[in-house]
Amino acid sequence: MTLINPLQFTAHEFADRMYAVCGRGRAQALALYQCFIREGQVRDTLPQFRNAPHLYEQMRQTIKVDIDPVTLIQSTERATKFLMKTHDGYLVESVIMSMQSRKSLCVSSQIGCRMACAFCHTGQMGFKRHLGPEEIVQQMFAARHVLKSSIQNVVFMGMGEPFDNFESVMQAVRVLADPLSFGIGLRRITISTSGDIQGIKTMTRDERPLPNLAVSLGAPTDAIRSKIMPRRRAEPLHDLYTAMYDYCRTKKRQILVSYVLLSDVNDSLECAEQLAIYLKGLDVRVNVIPYNASPESAFACPSQEAITAFVSRLRHHALPVFVRHERGSSIQAACGQLGG
Ligand code: SF4
Missing domain, CATH: 1.10.150 (DNA polymerase; domain 1)
Structure with a gap:
């Protein structure tokens, strides 16, 4: 049947x-x-x-409506992390983040991740499998109907590299954006990639309306980037720049560039200068994310002085920059902490 x-x-x-x-x-x-x-x-x-x-x-x-149960909910004032167990026993992690009067849902697109970014818990757990579109949309369903949260924005910044699971992610986006479904406008949905050049090129060629694009850069030089994002070694920053440039020009859209700030790795003034030079000519906003260290982390949080100096140097180059303040680090729900 x-x-x-x-x-x-x-x-x-x-x-x-x-x-x-x-x-x-x-x-x-x-x-x-x-x-x-x-x-x-x-x-x-x-x-x-x-x-x-x-x-x-x-x-x-x-109708097949076997909704996976929410198995764990942890909350702080500004973040709620919840886990759902899949039919084959894996845990999918999602986070609801509250910003002023708005709520954003951070969804996972995979169980684990192949990218092995050194600063990320998900990367350290390895890749288990892709999530289907229904498993991605189910995170929204649970946020709305189990946690009774009214969500205005969806960001693909949970477990997984979204472009590694391109078709399922795009189908989930279509469902989330459908006015007869959840009706989250495409301008309120953001796909965040760790710099998958093919994925960016595919989005550039796609003539349908698209969600926002965010690129997690990690470092301003190939040498540092390949140490902390080893799977991106084969895709030099120069090629990534070309893909982002073509995207901005063809789509007339801005890219959100995320930069996780790691103490003594990529938080120097020299790195800020190199980053500003690298981003010249692109229509970007820069989201600086001070690293959230946990007891077993191999990296340390940047100092407040380092954050301030880094951001000032970027602003000196007239880049629009904002610092994403920690939400949910105490419940391991902040950037790079899912999958722990
Ligand atoms: S930061 Fe993103 S791409 Fe890198 S390992 Fe973590 S989930 Fe994967």
Whole structure:
């Protein structure tokens, strides 16, 4: 028997599939989909099926709604981390971050990650598997219906390199952005890559409306970058620059460049100067993220003086810079801490 998971599809894709199974009822399927996304459950009855109880029963039996349970919730004032156990026993980590009146959901796209970035817990756990689009969207579903959180922004900055799982991530974006689904505008969804050049090129060629792009740079020179982001060794910064330049020019979009600041590794004034020179000619905003050290970390947090000096040097070059202050480091929910 064909089973359909609504979280895997946009509303119209879902209705098409339901129509293929039932042979009728596209409009009713749309109503069923919207009710499920809005209320988090399949109701016993729906007015649209008043005259078609058998059709409703058939559709209800076709829907696959085995939602993974939320197994752990940890909260601080500004961050809530939650874990869901997948059908094959892995844990997916997600974080809700509160900023002023807005809430952003940081989602995972993989279990583990192949990129092995030295400053990242997920990178240290190795790669287990990709998440399907429904497993990515389910993180949003849980945030809304289990944690009762109204989410305005979604960022792909959890476990995994999103471009390593390109198709599933893009399908999840389409579902999240669908006005008949969660309706998160594309300008409120950000895909963050550790610098996957092919992924950036694919986004540049894609003529459909796109979410925002963020690039985690790590370092301003290939020598430092290949030490802390070893899997990016084969993709020199020069080639990454060309890909980002083409993206900004073709799409007329800005890139958010993330830079995790590691004490005595990439936080010197010389690094700030090299970074500013590297970014010249690109339409970027720079997000400086002071590293969140844990007891087993191989790296240390930068000092406040180093952060201030680094940021000032970038601003001296007229770069728009902001510092992302720690949210959730005490519950291992800050940048680079998922997967711990
Ligand atoms: S920082 Fe991102 S790309 Fe690098 S290992 Fe961690 S999850 Fe993967």
